[in-house]
Amino acid sequence: PTTVRDAAIALYAFCRIADDDIDCAGGAPQLARLEQRLAAVYAGAPMAHPVDRAFARVVESHALPRALPEALLEGLRWDCEERRYETLADVEAYAARVAGSVGAMMAVLMG
Numbered sequence: 001p002t003t004v005r006d007a008a009i010a011l012y013a014f015c016r017i018a019d020d021d022i023d024c025a026g027g028a029p030q031l032a033r034l035e036q037r038l039a040a041v042y043a044g045a046p047m048a049h050p051v052d053r054a055f056a057r058v059v060e061s062h063a064l065p066r067a068l069p070e071a072l073l074e075g076l077r078w079d080c081e082e083r084r085y086e087t088l089a090d091v092e093a094y095a096a097r098v099a100g101s102v103g104a105m106m107a108v109l110m111g
Helices: 002-025 027-042 050-062 067-080 088-110
Strands: none
Touching (some): 002 088, 050 088
16 A cells, blocks of 8 residues: 555565675675664664665654564574574574564554
């Protein structure tokens, strides 16, 4: 709906860039940079990147709990660690972070 479109676009952009940064550039240094960017967003002083500024507006306007994007970054950390998922519970734990967190953030945006 148009009432959540811009916020959803900003959220998607943040999540997409975060995932691409890990998948393409990869590694702990990139993850540390994402954590710094997220901290700056929640401090109300996003970095100059357009996605960070847009995501900061979403965080503020929707009171998005920080634990949700942090869960996404935790899942991305697991990617960096190249974890293996031996059980269905392991897969569910991973999915809760990299997919479930995004769904939960969308639920917040949609009220």
